[in-house]
Amino acid sequence: xxxxxxxxxxxxxxxxxxxxxxxxxxxxxxxxxxxxxxxxxxxxxxxxxxxxxxxxxxxxxxxxxxxxxxxxxxxxxxxxxxxxxxxxxxxxxxxxxxxxxxxxxxxxxxxxxxxxxxxxxxxxxxxxxxxxxxxxxxxxxxxxxxxxxxxxxxxxxxxxxx
Numbered sequence: 001x002x003x004x005x006x007x008x009x010x011x012x013x014x015x016x017x018x019x020x021x022x023x024x025x026x027x028x029x030x031x032x033x034x035x036x037x038x039x040x041x042x043x044x045x046x047x048x049x050x051x052x053x054x055x056x057x058x059x060x061x062x063x064x065x066x067x068x069x070x071x072x073x074x075x076x077x078x079x080x081x082x083x084x085x086x087x088x089x090x091x092x093x094x095x096x097x098x099x100x101x102x103x104x105x106x107x108x109x110x111x112x113x114x115x116x117x118x119x120x121x122x123x124x125x126x127x128x129x130x131x132x133x134x135x136x137x138x139x140x141x142x143x144x145x146x147x148x149x150x151x152x153x154x155x156x157x158x159x160x161x162x
């Protein structure tokens with residue numbers, strides 16, 4: 001039974017890693033679930049403090065991931081349209097490899113701002129570019145934060161079973 005739990009835990013960690021980039025999957029909670037699956041084995045026993053700390057980290061990272069892109073957009077003059085455009089740009093960018101993942105959120109945020117608040121509302125391209133930059137920086141900050149968090153969980157998972 002331990003082998004099955006270890007395999008399921010590893011799959012959760014891999015899905016969590018993918019979820020750091022795909023906004024559809026809750027990456028950090030999936031990875032945290034992988035740690036709990038490993039905890040359920042007879043081979044590995046994490047301490048309760050370890051599990052509680054990682055539970056708090058998971059919640060904090062999820063909250064920050066929701067707040068940071070909005071904050072970055074607002075600071076640089078963007079709106080919710082820029083945030084949505086950035087998210088859609090990230091999803092579309094996944095089909096264009098690494099450059100699509102990097103440029104997709106920025107292009108999406110600028111397009112979202114221009115479509116929602118174009119010339120008729122007085123928004124200029126430089127304003128949309130600035131808002132796009134804020135959304136992009138916020139989204140990338142959240143993504144890096146999630147990748148670091150899940151990367152550490154993967155490290156602890158592997159260290160515990162080796």
